Amino acid sequence: MPTVSMTVNGQAVTGEVEGRTLLVQFLREQLSLTGTHVGCDTSQCGACVVHVDGESVKSCSMLALQADGAEVTTIEGLASNGSLHPMQEAFREHHGLQCGFCTPGMVMSAVDLLKKNPNPDEGEIREWLEGNICRCTGYHNIVKAIQSAAASMRG
């Protein structure tokens, strides 16, 4: 079986996978990083969004071997020294989640947005979330959370 190596949340990892093993399977099943969710498995919902070399991608639609050698960040990698990332904190503060299923993907996607556009307006946030589906919140508080995180991250 092929071997795959990558850095996940700052730690070097190596594992044996099949050609067809998806990145999300590698993360959840081999590394037990179950914060990354699978909602649709067809690249529609965004529950599986992680960062690969700093870009948000849908890990249900990428092979583990495509991420060979890459730096991967999952939702588990955002908090540091026991304190939540400002985006996570903002989702909590603004009630940007209800059941929480979409939340890891929403947060990872939103973090990527602020890297590219530190001061997005409401329309830009809603457009960026095109690939993230939430069945609970109606998006309103998610947008508020992202606006608030943007303000606090700009300092």
Added chain:
Amino acid sequence: MYDFNHHRPGSVAEAASALAGASDGKLLAGGMTLIATLKQRLASPSDLIDLGAIAELKGIKEDGGALVIGAMTTHATVANDATVKAKIPALAALAEGIGDAQVRNCGTIGGSIANNDPAADYPAAVVGLGATVHTDKRQIAADDFFTGMFETALDEGEIITAVSFPIPEKAGYAKFANPASRYAIVGVMAASGPAGTRVAVTGAGPSVFRIGDAEAALGSGFSADAVSGVTVGADGLNADMHASADYRAHLVSVMLRRAVESAS
């Protein structure tokens, strides 16, 4: 998904030989279409040749009045590239309008045109701007490249390496997007420049097509008024759950006008 042998070559030459050596090999670009196809077992290649590690296939450069975009350049890169934004803003806008942020971070121009989905955006740019498709074997003019629904002029085992877009004087793209996927229900690219005056329509028919009447009208004055009377017939246009052929025919006129109005 059935299993396959995975190859990750470092050059186009290595990719070509891996493909030639496989009993039923397939190229993998961004995977945004192919991985879904494999999951549904609509394809079961023996070998997947992943183009992701081939540096020579990535990037954008200006060369002799044209922008040359490597086959593995992602939609996000095209959308955000300063040279594309300055020289062909309509192309940057088209790339920005594809799917969602994560699809744009993975999906590539080479994968998009090789796939030739009838609702894909890039075919309108390739034909509308009179681009040339470069492969590891030859160069193919835009008008000869897209041959039918999901069909192209590519031979078995041929690898797209880049697409070269002559820089137009004016170009505009407008699409009526499917609200769920963002694929084009109808998308129109209208341009004038070194490749002539060209109007290409995606989404409406089985494959991208040009509108001669609109090109003639724009040739004598590139303005929305010039094309106000241009219509296309519904015969042969796509009809599906998203839109009837009549509705698409109507949208062609509307998107044509918007494309010309937005041209810069």
